[in-house]
């Protein structure tokens with residue numbers, strides 16, 4: 608099999624296609640218990656939920672049992688556990704990142720927020736047609752905002768003076784800003800767009816991931832994304848605008864959906880859910896309800912260790928279930944995996960039951 612861009616590679620394992628569960632990781636040698644099998648330090652986009660922004664470090668995701676962190680950067684809306692982390696964040700995000708998060712913070716601050724709680728919902732997921740219609744429904748509005756913004760750069764809109772910026776364009780921009788804001792959806796989109804801008808050569812790693820064609824949880828979620836699209840067209844720095852497209856935003860959701868890892872507290876069995884992120888190389892491990900690989904986050908890096916001795920040829924699996932979910936009956940585990948990850952679990956433990 609041709610290696611996918613961003614896939615993990617090691618003398619200990621190989622990636623192979625399976626009949627029913629896409630690609631998977633297989634041991635190419637005996638792996639003793641405790642072996643560090645893989646380290647993923649390839650974080651692409653990440654979201655720290657707004658409610659945790661004062662308590663969780665924007666760089667290393669460090670957490671001190673809910674205490675406010677010592678350094679708060681009000682302008683960009685992140686807090687840091689040390690000057691070193693703050694400095695690293697600045698280096699990684701650059702001037703464009705500072706400007707971007709400052710623009711987001713300015714918009715979000717003091718406005719009523721619309722993000723729904725991250726609860727499991729039984730509402731139907733929008734199908735492809737509904738998704739296409741929702742994006743098509745904001746295209747004309749988006750076009751007007753884009754023209755209004757492009758005029759900022761040169762004083763005249765793109766393509767010379769063919770299109771005059773009128774009140775209609777300016778009104779479209781103002782109207783977008785008045786729409787309800789979904790700060791966590793916005794963080795997700797901004798983080799992905801910035802990353803694509805800063806690391807264009809790594810976009811293929813995201814494209815290579817398994818894709819979910821219906822990634823929105825429900826209709827409200829879908830509309831939060833289309834509204835956010837208009838917000839971002841209205842506020843992001845001009846160099847980012849070519850990347851603010853339905854295509855980029857949809858690809859980010861479609862790849863995030865079945866691949867992102869939760870960023871949870873490291874203590875107390877991960878009971879606090881701070882947000883989530885996408886580490887492409889970590890997304891090739893399939894799930895098992897009786898996993899042989901244990902994963903642990905260490906700052907911004909995921910480490911994968913053999914939880915027991917593993918024979919050559921065995922599939923290396925992690926679990927996608929949280930601490931509590933692992934203890935559930937087979938039926939409940941199956942339902943949870945179907946709802947959150949979209950697959951019928953075919954792992955050994957489920958097949959044997």
Ligand SMILES: C[S@@+](CC[C@H](N)C(=O)[O-])C[C@H]1O[C@@H](n2cnc3c(N)ncnc32)[C@H](O)[C@@H]1O
Nearest residue numbers: 628629630817865890891893894950952953954
């Ligand atoms: C993070 S990806 C894992 C890598 C994926 N197989 C691929 O080809 O990119 C998660 C997806 O893999 C598949 N998968 C993972 N574990 C599975 C299992 N135990 N049974 C069936 N499908 C599984 C599902 O399609 C799931 O949404």
